[in-house]
Every structure is written in C-alpha cells, then in structure tokens.
Amino acid sequence: MAIRILHTSDWHLGRQLYGRRRSSEYSAFLSWLHETIRDEQIDVLLVSGDIFDTTTPGANVQREYFEFLGKLSETGCSHAVIISGNHDSPVLLGAPAALLKYFNIHVVTAREEALLLENRHGSPMLGVIAVPFLHDKDIRLSSELETSQDKMQAYHEAVAARFRSCERQMLEILDGRDIPVVGMAHLFTAGGATVDGDGVRDLYVGSLSHISPSVFPAAACYMALGHLHVPQCVGGMENIRYSGSPLPMGFGEAAQRKQVCIADLEAGQPPDVKTLEIPVFRHLVRICGDLRQIEERLSILSSDAPTAKALPTWIEIDYDGDEIIDDLSHRIERMERPRTTMEIIAVKNLRKAQAILRQQEQAQNLEFMTPIQVFKRCMEDNGIDQCQRTGLQAAFAEIYHSVLTCGSEE
Ligand SMILES: [Mn+2]
Known part of the structure; x- marks a missing residue:
C-alpha cells in the first residue's frame, strides 16, 4: 500500500502587505488545504518551515494555526510533521509539541529528529528525517575562522553532519523494516531560484550560504524542502522539491502559480509526484x-x-x-x-x-527600498569603483543575512 504525503511550506501566517492583514486569504487557504487533504486522501502532511511570519505571532494568528491542526483529525490524515524555519521562533513553535504529539502532530524545532510514523493499526508506515532551520548561532563556529568562505564551509559541514546523524538514527529505528523514508529541511539549496520582493533573494546576494543537494540523505526517497517561495525541483530532480509559499508574499510574486506537492511513496520505488495548483484567493x-x-x-x-x-x-x-x-x-x-x-x-x-x-533626503523614502537597494545607492552616491562593488555588496549581504537570521523578527 502506497503512503500519500502532502508537502507545503512557507505559510508565513500573520504576513501583512503594506500594513494590511491577510487573514482572509489565509483562512481561505487553510480551508482549501483541509478539503484537499480530505479529498486527496492524504496520510501524512509535511510542513517544511516558516509557519509564522514573525517570531511573535499574534493571538489570532496562533488561534488560526491551532484551529487548522485541530480540524486535521476530521480529514482522515493520520500524521502531520512540522519543522521550524528561519522566520519561526523555535521556542514558540515548539512549546505545544509535547501536547500535539498525542494528536499525531510532530513539531520539530530545537534539533533534528528521526521519526517513525505508524498507521491506524500500529504498524510503521513512514520514516521522516526532519532537520529544522539551523541558525548560525546553533553551530559552534570556531573563532579561528576568519573569512566568510571558511564560515560558510563550516555551516555547510554542520548541516551535512546533522543530516548524517539523523539518517543514522533513522536506520537504527527502522531496524531493517522496508518502509519509505522522506526528508524535511528548511534551507537554501545551491542554484535555487528566487524573485524580487519575496524576502528571500536579498539575503543571499553574493553570499555562499547555499547547501549542496549532496548532503541530503540517501535513505530519503523524497525531500520536502522549505525556504524558497518559488515552487521548484532541485537540479531537475522530481523528488527533491520546494513546494513554495501558498500565497504570493508580495507583488513581485503575484504572477506565480502557487502549489502544494503530493507524492505516493512505496518502499524501494521512486515516488510518484504530482503538484496541485492553489486557487488565487486574492489577485x-x-x-x-x-x-x-x-x-x-x-x-x-x-x-x-x-x-x-x-x-x-x-x-x-x-x-x-x-x-x-x-x-x-x-x-x-x-x-x-x-x-x-x-x-x-x-x-x-x-x-x-x-x-x-x-x-540626499533618503530617509523619507527608505520604506520603498530594500536594504540592499539602499546600500547600492550609497555606493553610487559615493562613487565607489565598479570593480569593488561586487565584493562590497557580498560583504553587506552577508552581514545583513547574519543579522536577520540571528533570531530577529525577519
Ligand atoms: Mn519563507
């Protein structure tokens, strides 16, 4: 019997656009998702990070999230696995984890976990290698590392080590059982596509924080990725995917078709993957x-x-x-x-x-510009040499990235 999973990510619940709340769009999406899980007879829901837009989501936003999780029990879906992304507070997202696991909702935030999910009859049906987003501060970087290249290398190795140890745990738990295994992660894979205004692109201009797909565990027949908002396969591989965000995060993403991914998994077989387009709730x-x-x-x-x-x-x-x-x-x-x-x-x-x-009255217009644009403008105004600009911009992007991923709100 094949196991059917639904993969989504980057909900960013609580997201606003020019100060407007988007709760109507979110409730329309979450109802659509419930119906889809029921109609498509999904066994396991995977949400690959960035559940909330900020580390301090409001009470109404959290209520919507918990209502969604509560109603999952009416859909016939037996398990949900949720990992934290760079926007989520691992502490906040992880706080109800002990309670939620009684409802077969597994929330993985602090460190990677190997999960064995059972069907209604108590037999194991799916293994999940779940690696939440790693902040720079989660990784003990040696103070001897001076160049950004060294630091990124260390980051990459730390991520790879997490996958290795989690895969080892998974294989131990499986103990030779022949069931499908999936991986979940929230990260930027080398070569990933972003668009202007999606809140992701600026973080990585010229930076080296791209993770090579070679770190993904060989045991996983499908990788459910989050972080990039443009739906895409990695390196042309059907089974390593970003589902993308369900709503356009800004006007720059407005023309994109949004989707969720559905995969039928059977041990020892390549997964059968399809995508389902999400209706446009607001143009x-x-x-x-x-x-x-x-x-x-x-x-x-x-x-x-x-x-x-x-x-x-x-x-x-x-x-x-x-x-x-x-x-x-x-x-x-x-x-x-x-x-x-x-x-x-x-x-x-x-x-x-x-x-x-x-x-030079820049302050009034800062709200119309991204930090990278402001930085570029500064370089222009100060007549910085063209050949120096790429390096300076990369350095700025790296500093900006580390500020953003250091537990701040973005
Ligand atoms: Mn995101």
Missing part, C-alpha cells in the same frame, strides 16, 4: 507607468474585476512618468474604478523618490 496587481498608462490599466482591470464574492483585488502603483507630480496619490485616488472590488493599497512615486534621493 495582486502591480501597475507600472505614467499617469495615462496607469489610468488605462485601471480601466482594463475594472472591466474584468472579480465578483463581489471574491476578495477585492489589491493594486500597487509604481509611477515612473517623466513629470514630477507632488499630489500623485490624490490624482490616482480620483481615477474611475469600482471601489468594492479593487483597492489601491500602495502608490509609489518612483520619479519623486529618485528626485528626493538625489537631494
């Missing part, structure tokens, strides 16, 4: 152009706006016309459009931003 649209182009796009969008039942479309406007307009928001606000089905949630005056930046 995100970025409009770029001058005033006339913006007005045109708005009117085209108005004619095929979603029905009143669907969530209103959210629109980001990036004005880049030649004319410098001071009352841009006001002028766009007056443009004709259906108010109930379309909401403009951000207006960026790129022209004005550039003008102001040239006047």
Whole structure:
C-alpha cells in the first residue's frame, strides 16, 4: 500500500502587505488545504518551515494555526510533521509539541529528529528525517575562522553532519523494516531560484550560504524542502522539491502559480509526484507607468474585476512618468474604478523618490527600498569603483543575512 504525503511550506501566517492583514486569504487557504487533504486522501502532511511570519505571532494568528491542526483529525490524515524555519521562533513553535504529539502532530524545532510514523493499526508506515532551520548561532563556529568562505564551509559541514546523524538514527529505528523514508529541511539549496520582493533573494546576494543537494540523505526517497517561495525541483530532480509559499508574499510574486506537492511513496520505488495548483484567493496587481498608462490599466482591470464574492483585488502603483507630480496619490485616488472590488493599497512615486534621493533626503523614502537597494545607492552616491562593488555588496549581504537570521523578527 502506497503512503500519500502532502508537502507545503512557507505559510508565513500573520504576513501583512503594506500594513494590511491577510487573514482572509489565509483562512481561505487553510480551508482549501483541509478539503484537499480530505479529498486527496492524504496520510501524512509535511510542513517544511516558516509557519509564522514573525517570531511573535499574534493571538489570532496562533488561534488560526491551532484551529487548522485541530480540524486535521476530521480529514482522515493520520500524521502531520512540522519543522521550524528561519522566520519561526523555535521556542514558540515548539512549546505545544509535547501536547500535539498525542494528536499525531510532530513539531520539530530545537534539533533534528528521526521519526517513525505508524498507521491506524500500529504498524510503521513512514520514516521522516526532519532537520529544522539551523541558525548560525546553533553551530559552534570556531573563532579561528576568519573569512566568510571558511564560515560558510563550516555551516555547510554542520548541516551535512546533522543530516548524517539523523539518517543514522533513522536506520537504527527502522531496524531493517522496508518502509519509505522522506526528508524535511528548511534551507537554501545551491542554484535555487528566487524573485524580487519575496524576502528571500536579498539575503543571499553574493553570499555562499547555499547547501549542496549532496548532503541530503540517501535513505530519503523524497525531500520536502522549505525556504524558497518559488515552487521548484532541485537540479531537475522530481523528488527533491520546494513546494513554495501558498500565497504570493508580495507583488513581485503575484504572477506565480502557487502549489502544494503530493507524492505516493512505496518502499524501494521512486515516488510518484504530482503538484496541485492553489486557487488565487486574492489577485495582486502591480501597475507600472505614467499617469495615462496607469489610468488605462485601471480601466482594463475594472472591466474584468472579480465578483463581489471574491476578495477585492489589491493594486500597487509604481509611477515612473517623466513629470514630477507632488499630489500623485490624490490624482490616482480620483481615477474611475469600482471601489468594492479593487483597492489601491500602495502608490509609489518612483520619479519623486529618485528626485528626493538625489537631494540626499533618503530617509523619507527608505520604506520603498530594500536594504540592499539602499546600500547600492550609497555606493553610487559615493562613487565607489565598479570593480569593488561586487565584493562590497557580498560583504553587506552577508552581514545583513547574519543579522536577520540571528533570531530577529525577519
Ligand atoms: Mn519563507
């Protein structure tokens, strides 16, 4: 009998977009996921990290998570395995682990674990090698390591060691039983694709923190990965996958089709993998152009706006016309459009931003820029030599990455 798993990750529950809560989208996604688990007769749910968007999710956000887990028992799914990602607080996520395991929900946060999951009749059906996200501080880096290359090498080796020890444990627990084994991890695999604005790309510009797929355990017939928000196979391998985030994290991801992965596993056989597209619960649209182009796009969008039942479309406007307009928001606000089905949630005056930046009044526009962009702008303004820029940017990206992964909110 094949075991059917569903792999998802990077929910980022509690995520906001320009200060707007996305709880309606999340509850629509979680209901869809329940139905899918039931209809597809999923045996085991795997969630590969970044459950919450911040280390301190609000009470409502946590309630939604626990409601989802509670209702899993109504779907026929026998087990869920959840690992922590770089956004999660291992302490917060792990706190209810002892209770949740009585409901066959396994939460792995502090260190790697080899799990043996049993079916309803008490027979082992699936082994799971679960490796949560490793923060730099979880790894004792020798103070003698000075170059970033040495540090990344040490990080890579530490991750590889975790997989090795976890695979060893798994083989001991299996004790020769012939059942399928899967691996779970939250990390950046070498060659992975990211997109602008997904909150992942900037972390890795020029950095070396890419883990080679060679560290993944040979015992695992499927690797359920999290961290990258673009769904993808690693190195063209069908059985090493990122499910990607279920919702677009920002306007940069808006055009992507989001998905979950479903795999049928049988011992000694390659897994049978398919993907299932997640419906778009809210359309995100970025409009770029001058005033006339913006007005045109708005009117085209108005004619095929979603029905009143669907969530209103959210629109980001990036004005880049030649004319410098001071009352841009006001002028766009007056443009004709259906108010109930379309909401403009951000207006960026790129022209004005550039003008102001040239006047060195950068502070006001920082919210429109990523730290990497600010850094690049600094290099430009200070006339840094082109050949030095790559190295400096890599150094900055590394510092920025270590700040972000040091238990801070991002
Ligand atoms: Mn993520």
